[in-house]
Every structure is written in C-alpha cells, then in structure tokens.
Amino acid sequence: MAQDERIENGEISLLDLLVIIAEHWLVLVVVPLLIGVLAFGMVSMQPHSYRSEAVLTLPAAVISPLGDTEPGLSITQDTNTGTTQLVLAGPDPDVTMRLTAIISGIELAIEAGELPDARGELLDQIAVLDQSMALRDGIIARITTALSDLERASPFDTQAYAAASSALEELLTGRQDAQVLAAELRNELAAIPTEIVVSAPTNASLVGRSPLLMALLATLGAGFVLLIAVFMRAGFRNAAQDEDGQEKLDRIKNALLLRKTKSRNAA
Template sequence: MTDSETTPTDEISLLDIAVVIAENWLVLVIAPLLAGLIAYGILSVTTPRVYDSEALVQMNSTDAALLRSARVLNPAILNSTYLDGYAGSLSRARQQLVDNVLEVGAEGDTGLYRIRTSFDSPEEARDLLQRIINSLIANSTPTTTEAELLDIRLQQARTAIVELEESLGRLNRLTEELENGTALNSATLGELGQSIVTLVDNIERRHAEVFQLQESLQGSISSQHVVQEPTLPDSPRSRGLLMRAILIILGVGFVTLIAVFIREGLRSASRNAGQADKINRIRRAFWLKPIGGR
C-alpha cells in the first residue's frame, strides 16, 4: 500500500461539501425562511406606522431658524396630542420634535422651504404641521417693543429720503444754471454729476430700507407665503421590514450552514478512533457527557 492509502487525511473536498449540503438542504432552506417569517411578523406588530405631512413655505434662512425655536414650537405643541406622550413635559416634547419629527429643508435657490412632520396618525401629522405653520406666521410679527423700534427706524429712513431728494433738487437746479450760463466749467459740472449719482444711489437704498422695515412691521411670513398647505398622507412611510427580514434570513442561513458542517465534522471525527479523545475534550468543555462514558 502507498502512504496515501494508509494515512487518514483531514482535508475536505468539494464533493464532501456538496454531500453535506445535499443531505441537509431541507434544514438549510426551512430554518432561515421560518426565522424570516417570524421576524417579519414580529417587526410588523412592534414597528409603528409613521405618516409624513409636508408643506411648502416661501421664507428666508432667518425664518427657517425661527421655525425651530421655542418661540414658535411651544405654542404649536401646547394643547396638541403630541404632548400626551411626554407627561406634560414641554421641553422634552420640543426637543424630540426638533430631533426626530420636524424636518426643514431648502428647495435649492427657489426661496421655498419644505417642512415635514411625522406622526403615527395621518390626521395628527397634518394637524401638528398646521399648528407649527400658524405659530410661525403669528410669531414672525414683531412684539410691541420691536414694533416701536422698527417704527422709529422707518420714520428716520423716510426723513432721510425727503432730505436727500431736496438736496438732489438743488443740485439739479444748480447744474441747469451752470449749463445755461456764459461760463461753462466742465470740472464743476463733472463734480456735480458725480454728486447727483451718489444722491440717487442713496435715495434708492433708503427706499429699499423703508420697504424692508414695512415688511418687518407686517411680519415676514403670512398665509400668502404658504405655497402648499400641509398634506394629508394616504399611506405610511416605508418601514423597511422586508429588507430587515431578508437580512435575518441570510444571517440564520449562514449560522445554520455552519452548524450543519460542525455537526457533520463531529460525526465524522467520532468514527475515527484517533479523533475521539479530541471530541470528548470538546464535550467536557461544554459540560456534556463524553462519548463512551470516558
């Protein structure tokens, strides 16, 4: 006999692997599928359905920051069903709202912001978003003190416009007199022309300031800025249950495959007298009775 015929080998061929899989294919298929089905059922029951309501509002970055403030959110949360789950703790409810429920994102450079709220009821999701938008509109209007300061600035800007326009009128009359005079000084006319341009620029800036102040007094956000009213979602957000169930099936299948090969390895080793002692040492390590009672 040759050495290869008398010496046992521990190598596993592809044919051995195919035999093990063929003999245990039923377990390898049923166990993962059953585990995935059970997991999907448990996840379906335990994972809550979440509905998203969306709205589009025309505003700037300052208003978007104001939307997340306690000044806007506290009135929206009070007397709403959202507060019920926080034992009346307004600060906790607001923090949870900002972290996990409320999303605010700019729609490119359009000046529009998409606002989204999520809730376990479509009606409550829309109601919460509507409350937030209403609170934003109400709180974008300045307080009494802020309105007084804005009104003072508005009067100052209007006064400055009147003075600048009077100065511009005097310069225009002076320019006409010089042009109609017998002695025409081109340098003087050039300086006057530059002064007129500067005055006109200042007047335009003051008019823009007046417009901004008037807008601030009226409130930067109104119902007209709500481009899309809060939607009533007709289906819940995807919960990813199928993907999680598939991952569980793959995981259980891998563990089952390893268990099948370990069992087959132990079975083969138990038939080899030289490997029996090693198997018994493994069994003793797990407090199992050794084979043969040794």
C-alpha cells in the first residue's frame, strides 16, 4: 500500500529500483553477455592488420624506391632530426621479421655501393683532401729547398726566386683551404651515427581495437540499454495503473503518432 502511494506521488525509492532489477536480472545478465560474445566473434573473424616500425639515419630519398617494391611499407622523413621512419603493415604478424630483413638488405646494399652512404662519401672526400695536402707538402718542401738554393746562388736570379715564392704562397694558401675543409668534413662526420639503425623494428602490434575490448564495450552498452528499457517498462506499467498516468501515456502515444486516442477527460 505504501509502495502504491509512492508510485502515485511520483516517488520511487532505492528499494523499488532493486526490486525491478531483481525481477529482470536474468535478462540484464544473459542478453548483454550474448551480445558481447557475438561482438567478440564478429571482430575476431574480421581480417587483422599488424604493424612494425623502425627509425634509420638515412635520408628518405635514399630508400624511397623500396616503398614501390615492398607492399605495406611507408617511408617518412623527419625534418627536425634528419631521420627516416619505416612503417611496415600487413595481415600477418611476421611484419617485424620482414622489416628486419628489409633493413638488413639496405645495409648490404650500402656496403656493396648500391646505395649512397653519407659516412662513406665524407670519408672519401676527407681521404682526397688528405692526399692533396700530402702532395702539396712534398711540393712545398721542394720549393722551399729551391728557394734556399736560389738565395745562396751567385749571381742571384730575381725572376726565378719571385716565381718560386709565388708558387710557394699559392701552395700554402691551397693547403690551408684544404685543411679547413677537411676539418669541417670531420666535424660533419662525427655528427653522423656510425649505425644506420636508430630504433630497431618494434614488435608486431595489432592495428585497431582488440576483439576483447569490443566485446566488453558491447556488453556494457547492451546492459545499460536494457537497464534503461526495464526501468521505462516498469514506469509505464505503474503509470497505467492510475487515471492521470494513463492520460499522460495516451498523450505520449499521440505525440509519437503511435495511435490516435481521445483523452479520458475529453470523453
């Protein structure tokens, strides 16, 4: 009797809510679980995609042709760090092994001279400059000796001494320029990592949401919707027990075009 009075007054206690949940607990538990299992099965049957990524010191332009020959491989240049990110995606979880093989092929191609090597190019330039400076040192030593001989010679050959001095000055200037350039190249070489791999290929990761997560979300969503539906059904049933509540239900049905009825008061 007290419960009917609370319902008529539009009041529902916590105990009333628990009674509604207890009367429908089987539906509230079984149906969401079934929907969760169905969602898990549907997501599990869909084709998966895995990905692995690595970071190299090589410019993207050097290895960009690989993007045309390796399916699922994307190459991105990081302008801030000067590194290149390789991302390999595919339906099989062996993408890490595939990406490792690709990087090994790049290293072999660099060693064979098939791909440009920044460190190798700098080392070649430094070697050429060192050889040029060594050659100049030999010529400078001979010209210095010749100048000493000219200074002691009698009569003194002014033209020969002037020509030798001019050649010596030119050689010294050229050697100094080569020495400065070689120092700059060595500094640039020191800034380049000795290994081309900055970050090794990561373990294969599943792209997208996991089936377990989707099943959990489907279960929770279905449970919430069913809980709201149970409360609404109980509320409609309680409202239909009195004349004022039935009048309101008729107005709702009319507003939703469910059926056209005349209000009880009008009748």
